Amino acid sequence: xxxxxxxxxxxxxxxxxxxxxxxxxxxxxxxxxxxxxxxxxxxxxxxxxxxxxxxxxxxxxxxxxxxxxx
Numbered sequence: 001x002x003x004x005x006x007x008x009x010x011x012x013x014x015x016x017x018x019x020x021x022x023x024x025x026x027x028x029x030x031x032x033x034x035x036x037x038x039x040x041x042x043x044x045x046x047x048x049x050x051x052x053x054x055x056x057x058x059x060x061x062x063x064x065x066x067x068x069x070x
Contacts, residue, residue, distance in 0.1 A: 001039075004061050011069045043068045 005014040017024040019036050027033075031040045031048065041050040041064050050064040 001061075003058060004065065007062070008065055008069065012065050041065060041068060 001014065001016070008014065017027060019028060019033070032051065033040060035053055037054065037056075039050075039052040039056055039061065040048060041052075041061075043049045049068050052060070052064075
């Protein structure tokens with residue numbers, strides 16, 4: 001994720017949540033996040049575009065982010 005965060009600076013916000021923190025539980029539930037690691041990509045309207053559970057290849061994340069940032 002570190003490389004993706006830097007690559008998409010200015011065009012996408014990358015927000016990391018610690019699943020162990022109780023204050024993040026509502027956010028996790030609202031996006032259907034149940035495991036770790038999980039990635040949820042939202043479009044400009046805040047709608048879920050993609051959900052990934054488990055390890056995800058950098059290229060897969062890049063493609064999904066390119067879809068919502070173009």
